[in-house]
Amino acid sequence: MTEAVRPPARKTAKGNQLMNGRRRAGRILFAMSAPFLIATLLFCYVPMFGWLYSFVNYKAGFSLFSSRWVGLKYFAMPFSNFVLRDEFLRVMRNTLITSGYHLLGSPLPLFFAIFLSEIKFVRYRKSVQILTTVPNFVSWVIVYSVVHSLLSLDGFVNHFLQMLGLTADPINFMATSKGVWITQWGYGTWKGLGWASIMYMSAIAGIDQELYEAASIDGADRFQKMWHITVPGLLGTYFVLLMIDIGHILSNGMEQYYVFENAMNHDKIEVLDLFVYNQGISGNNISYATAVGMFKSVVSLGLLFFANNLSKAVRGDSIF
Amino acid sequence: MALKEKKTVKDILFEIAIYSFFTLFTLLCIFPFYYIFISSISSNALVDRGAIFFYPRSIHLSNYVSVFKIKTLPQAAFISVARTVIGTGLSIIAASFMGYCMSKPEYWHRKLVYRFIIATMYFNAGVVPLYLTYRMLGLIDNFLVYVLPCLNQSFNMVLCKTYMESIPGSLEESAEIDGAGYFMRYMRIILPLSMPILATIAIFAAVGQWNAFMDTVLYMTSTKYFTLQYTLNLYLKKATALADILKTDSAAAQNMNLDTMLTAESTRYTITMVTIIPVLMIYPFFQRYFIKGIMIGAVKG
Numbered sequence: 001m002t003e004a005v006r007p008p009a010r011k012t013a014k015g016n017q018l019m020n021g022r023r024r025a026g027r028i029l030f031a032m033s034a035p036f037l038i039a040t041l042l043f044c045y046v047p048m049f050g051w052l053y054s055f056v057n058y059k060a061g062f063s064l065f066s067s068r069w070v071g072l073k074y075f076a077m078p079f080s081n082f083v084l085r086d087e088f089l090r091v092m093r094n095t096l097i098t099s100g101y102h103l104l105g106s107p108l109p110l111f112f113a114i115f116l117s118e119i120k121f122v123r124y125r126k127s128v129q130i131l132t133t134v135p136n137f138v139s140w141v142i143v144y145s146v147v148h149s150l151l152s153l154d155g156f157v158n159h160f161l162q163m164l165g166l167t168a169d170p171i172n173f174m175a176t177s178k179g180v181w182i183t184q185w186g187y188g189t190w191k192g193l194g195w196a197s198i199m200y201m202s203a204i205a206g207i208d209q210e211l212y213e214a215a216s217i218d219g220a221d222r223f224q225k226m227w228h229i230t231v232p233g234l235l236g237t238y239f240v241l242l243m244i245d246i247g248h249i250l251s252n253g254m255e256q257y258y259v260f261e262n263a264m265n266h267d268k269i270e271v272l273d274l275f276v277y278n279q280g281i282s283g284n285n286i287s288y289a290t291a292v293g294m295f296k297s298v299v300s301l302g303l304l305f306f307a308n309n310l311s312k313a314v315r316g317d318s319i320f
Numbered sequence: 321m322a323l324k325e326k327k328t329v330k331d332i333l334f335e336i337a338i339y340s341f342f343t344l345f346t347l348l349c350i351f352p353f354y355y356i357f358i359s360s361i362s363s364n365a366l367v368d369r370g371a372i373f374f375y376p377r378s379i380h381l382s383n384y385v386s387v388f389k390i391k392t393l394p395q396a397a398f399i400s401v402a403r404t405v406i407g408t409g410l411s412i413i414a415a416s417f418m419g420y421c422m423s424k425p426e427y428w429h430r431k432l433v434y435r436f437i438i439a440t441m442y443f444n445a446g447v448v449p450l451y452l453t454y455r456m457l458g459l460i461d462n463f464l465v466y467v468l469p470c471l472n473q474s475f476n477m478v479l480c481k482t483y484m485e486s487i488p489g490s491l492e493e494s495a496e497i498d499g500a501g502y503f504m505r506y507m508r509i510i511l512p513l514s515m516p517i518l519a520t521i522a523i524f525a526a527v528g529q530w531n532a533f534m535d536t537v538l539y540m541t542s543t544k545y546f547t548l549q550y551t552l553n554l555y556l557k558k559a560t561a562l563a564d565i566l567k568t569d570s571a572a573a574q575n576m577n578l579d580t581m582l583t584a585e586s587t588r589y590t591i592t593m594v595t596i597i598p599v600l601m602i603y604p605f606f607q608r609y610f611i612k613g614i615m616i617g618a619v620k621g
Contacts (some may be wrong), residue, residue: 022426029502030428033421036414037433039471042457043450044440050449115338128342130607132349137599137610139531141553145592146352148556149359154585156355159370194349198611222331254447255534259553273447280448281538293446301443 054291060284074291088292090267091275094181098271099249101185106245110238112193113200114230118222129201132194143191144259147174174260180268184260199241200234207233239315243307250296250303272296353596360384360589368583382580383590390587392543396551397594403466403547404529411525412518415473419480420506441474447538454539465539466532466547476521483517484510523602523609530598548595555588 054074056067078088119125135143150156151173158170173183211229220228254273261269270278276296280289312318327335359367363378371377388394421427422434444450451460459465487510495505511518536550546554582590603610 023428025502026424026426026428026430029421029424029426030433032502033418033427033433036418036471036473037436039414039468040437040440040474042453043469043472044444047445047449047453048443050445050452053449053452116342118334118338119342124339124342128346130604131346133607133610134353134600134603135349137527137531137603138596139533139549141533141549141556142531142592142596145552145556145588146356149356149589149592150352154370156373160373162370163373190348193345221328223334258534258537276447277538281451286448286452289448290446293448297443297446304442 051290051294053287054294056287058287060286070287074288075295077288077291091270091272094268094270095250095252095272097181098184098252099245101181102188102252103242103245103249105185105189106242107238108189109193109196110200110231110234112197113204114226114234116197117201117204117230118226129194129198133198134194135191136195138191140191140255140259143187143256147187147260175262175264177264177268180265184256184269187260188256196241199237203234203237204230236315239311243311246307246310247300247304250300353600356589356592360586360593364581364583364586367585367589380580383582383586384594386580386582387587387590387594392546392551393548393591395544396546396548399463399466399545400530400548403463403532404526407467407470407529408522408526410467410470411473411476412522414471415476415521416480416511416514416518417506418473418477419484420510422477422481423484424502437474437477440472451538460539461542461545462539463545466529466535466545470525470529476525479517479521480514483514487513519606520609520612523606526602527599548591552588552591552595555584555591 052064053067055069055071056064057070057073058064058067077084079085116125116128119128138146148155152158153170153172155173157173158167161167162170207230211233212225215225215229250272252271252273254271254277257269257271257274258277261274272292273296276289276293279285279292283289308318358374358376359372360383361379361381362372362376363380364383366372366377388397418437422430422437424430427433445453454460454465459468491509491513492505495509500508531549532547533549533553536545536547540546540550
């Protein structure tokens with residue numbers, strides 16, 4: 001806009017001076033912001049060169065350039081080596097199942113919000129909303145501590161069951177390979193459900209009240225109104241969030257699985273993000289871990305574009 | 321809603337169902353924290369026997385004094401507070417100043433720089449390359465690794481930019497005529513007017529910093545820089561080893577009262593409380609900022 005207004009001023013000598021002044025000012029501003037731009041360069045762009053490590057045979061202590069170039073060896077490894085292939089397939093299975101549970105559970109916040117908004121007792125509704133969002137603001141370590149205090153051998157549940165005489169020996173809920181995926185999904189839902197529903201709550205507040213009134217006059221009961229007005233009114237929001245989830249199918253995050261990982265559940269809990277950490281940072285397989293991480297990043301970016309295009313095709317609107 | 325309808329049986333059943341569901345789920349969200357709290361203030365001997373269920377017994381607060389006698393804990397608390405304060409400060413400075421710059425059309429190659437920053441939201445190099453970069457920069461085992469990445473604020477920068485563009489330009493112009501430079505105008509006019517958005521960003525940054533855990537796992541090896549979150553995780557994972565340390569370390573110095581002597585369990589409960597109390601304390605007061613935060617996110621995301 002400013003550019004459109006400025007040009008006529010250029011014709012006079014004074015206008016020229018003004019133009020130069022603004023240009024200089026713009027450069028001064030740029031110089032002032034340089035520290036932040038350098039930070040962005042160092043922390044976001046420079047690491048991209050680290051992808052080169054996946055093409056060399058990197059050994060700790062050597063530099064990138066003194067390492068031997070091996071081309072796509074590390075990318076081919078999950079296909080050529082039986083042990084690595086099984087391991088990679090196991091990790092992929094864990095990742096996809098974990099994401100699958102997440103996608104299956106994705107309508108829950110929507111229904112949580114619809115049912116909560118059906119409650120007319122405002123104080124109660126607000127309290128539920130505030131209290132159920134608390135778990136979202138504690139870290140996964142705290143969630144682990146919470147689960148530990150409830151479900152460990154010395155936890156609340158075992159002591160309670162023993163007090164009631166229902167079990168003689170404590171049940172080890174945590175160090176088990178049974179039901180790992182569903183319990184991890186449960187912890188995630190416990191932590192995130194209330195928070196995720198807030199977005200739907202405000203979307204519900206944005207639905208035109210006249211629609212409900214018109215429906216009432218036509219004789220619709222509350223369930224019909226919920227199903228035919230509220231649900232369609234939230235589908236747009238749901239779709240956007242679903243697309244973002246699809247972009248994150250390979251990125252389950254790592255904190256949750258890192259804190260809950262133990263010798264018993266390791267084989268089922270190790271998702272791609274955790275695998276990259278275990279290989280690269282703990283195991284010092286820098287090159288292989290970088291290759292796997294790079295594979296993940298590229299596929300994720302592809303999924304993101306896929307989801308965006310899907311959104312364009314279905315809703316006529318991109319999500320980014 | 322305008323019309324009062326007669327309640328049918330179906331309606332009443334539905335009401336019962338949703339009220340019971342929400343009451344149960346809310347209890348499920350709150351009870352664990354309550355249980356940890358009552359366990360941390362009850363007699364340690366009773367906690368050890370598993371005799372605490374719904375209310376505290378033989379209340380004492382000595383656990384909260386004792387845990388801070390464990391050598392590593394005051395240091396961890398200090399690191400957690402320091403990174404929260406510094407990290408939040410840097411986040412706000414970076415987001416608001418870059419947002420200010422990007423709201424200025426005369427900024428040198430503004431579009432290019434804007435894209436340069438925005439692009440970072442859509443890709444990341446991954447854990448291992450980032451680790452190698454930090455190592456190259458000498459940030460491994462360095463407190464700065466907690467706070468320096470805060471200088472890079474793409475999403476919050478956009479929020480600030482949008483907000484600042486809505487501030488009337490005439491306010492700045494009059495200051496410009498009075499001879500105030502960019503920095504002066506940013507400090508004296510733009511920042512005070514942007515308080516609502518900065519408060520939202522600050523609260524999220526602070527909770528993020530306080531809860532941050534993986535960066536300690538990834539980049540720290542010396543105990544000097546362990547945070548509360550990380551220390552808690554160590555204690556959760558090594559409960560028995562910890563109990564031994566406690567017996568030799570702190571208990572010997574104290575009187576050997578079983579009710580107040582730290583056990584592995586009471587330590588866990590107490591450190592958990594120490595770690596969540598700050599979040600639980602600020603949450604009710606800043607709740608509306610949190611909600612505002614997710615709404616801005618929804619509009620932009």
